[in-house]
Amino acid sequence: MHLSRRKVDFWLHVGLFGLYLGTLSVFGMARRLDSSVGNAALFGLLVLTAVLLAYTALRTRRVPLFGLVLLGLLPYLHYLVFLVTGSSTDGAYIYLYKFSGFLLAPFLWLWARTHDDGQVGRVLTLLALITALRALLAFALPGLHPGAGGTHAAAFADDFGIYERIGGLARVFYPGIALIFLGLLMALENLLSGRSRWVWPEVGKILLFVAALLVTLSRGTVIFAALLITLYVLVRLLQVRAAGWRLARLAVGGLIAINALALAFSFSSLGASLDTSLTGLEHSDRLSLDRHNIDWRERQVNLAFTLVDTEEERLFGVGTHTLIPSNPDLLTGSTNDLHYSYHSILWTFGYLGLALLVVFGIVQPLLSAVWARGRWVLPFAFTTLFIALVGAYTIVFTSPDWNFMLGLCAAYLNARAWGFQRASFPRSPELQLT
Secondary structure, three states: OOOOHHHHHHHHHHHHHHHHHOOOOHHHHHHHHOHHHHHHHHHHHHHHHHHHHHHHHHHHOOOOOHHHHHHHHHHHHHHHHHHHHOOOOOOOHHHHHHOHHHHHHHHHHHHHHOOOHHHHHHHHHHHHHHHHHHHHHHHHOHHHOOOOOOOOOOOOOOOOEEEEEEOOEEEEEOOOHHHHHHHHHHHHHHHHHOOOOOHHHHHHHHHHHHHHHHOOOOHHHHHHHHHHHHHHHHHHHHHOOOOOHHHHHHHHHHHHHHHHHHHHHHHOOOOOOOOOOOOOOOOOOOOOOOOHHHHHHHHHHHHHHOOOOOHHHHHHOOOOOOOEOOEOOOEOOOEOOOOOHHHHHHHHHHHHHHHHHHHHHHHHHHHHHHHEOOOOHHHHHHHHHHHHHHOOOOOOOOOHHHHHHHHHHHHHHHHOEHHHHOOOOOOOOOOOOO
16 A cells, blocks of 8 residues: 555654643553553653754744743743752652643644645544543543542543542543644534535534533533534634535534533523432532532642742742642642643742743734634634633643643644745745635
8 A cells, every 4th residue: 555745744743742741641651561661651752852842943043933832841940940959859840741741843834835725624533533432431531540439630740530520420521622623613614614525524523522512511611612512603604605605504503502501501590409310410610610629729729829938939939840739628749730721830830931821822823823824723823712711720730741732832823824925934835825
């Protein structure tokens, strides 16, 4: 069987991006085999990231998305300071892995710059489909996954695992949620623009991605996703005439109904009063917006910021080696992550880290989307908004897969902006924007 250069390129990037997205849980499996093997695998990923960053700099004769690169280098700077001063490095090494997606952003820019939208869509859709199928498999067969024995969370950051059981249902935590959202928007884009000759495969992908989002049993994620998807459809209908108006009206009607149902569950007693035989969730907070979980996160933030004492710590953070001490009301162990992800960056890396994240990870890519041209500009822009919103209430910016997706969104939107299209950087013959 002959493999064309384009197919080899396709599978190469599927495998490469899958490492950073945790699609096949390579590092989680390595860690379960042996902790030293897991550590060696992580070190290998860091070396690979450095090689790809150097390759991009040599190829482009500059460092694209330099603001995100600076953010990705902050954990290295902290780690170096700890080594020089003889401070503890507990918890610091893992941050090199957590921020690897930011350092990969220049390579992702080069990839988006030298590949057409068809290839970009195929690579990301395949990874999203694998992720969704794995998430649904974990939900259907929870006994086969980490955390199933009652331990919270999976064994490692790129694992698909069972966080907890609620009314007999497995609550699945997995990497790649932002990718699932992007894949859903891509399928919607194909559906509304009429680019796909076959309607039902796109409908099937949408249903699969929606189901994968639902098995997280995460209220905030589902509500933000529903609202942004509805807004996306409305924007697309206002932009151009949809290919299939009847299908578009059905999509809008269905999304409005889903949003209304979500609000009814969240702001009334309907969700909590459902019969046990139907859901088994009547004693859970998953179908209401009670403040118990929110109060817990606020107390965690308050405890963390009691450790901030000086102006230097406010500006540069307390460092990746600082752990929140055990507290009977909050923690059975110690951690250096906060559930409010913006607070987590502010606490760990100070105003400097938070400014780099907001300016170069969110605001600048969204501004670039105004001038960008390409089939997936809106899906990537809305995915950036999705990541920004979800980061307000849960752990996002200290998770490698979310940071990879934030870097990918910034890379694509910058690569498709007019300014980059007029740049003197040599075009690849493959680049044919549609």
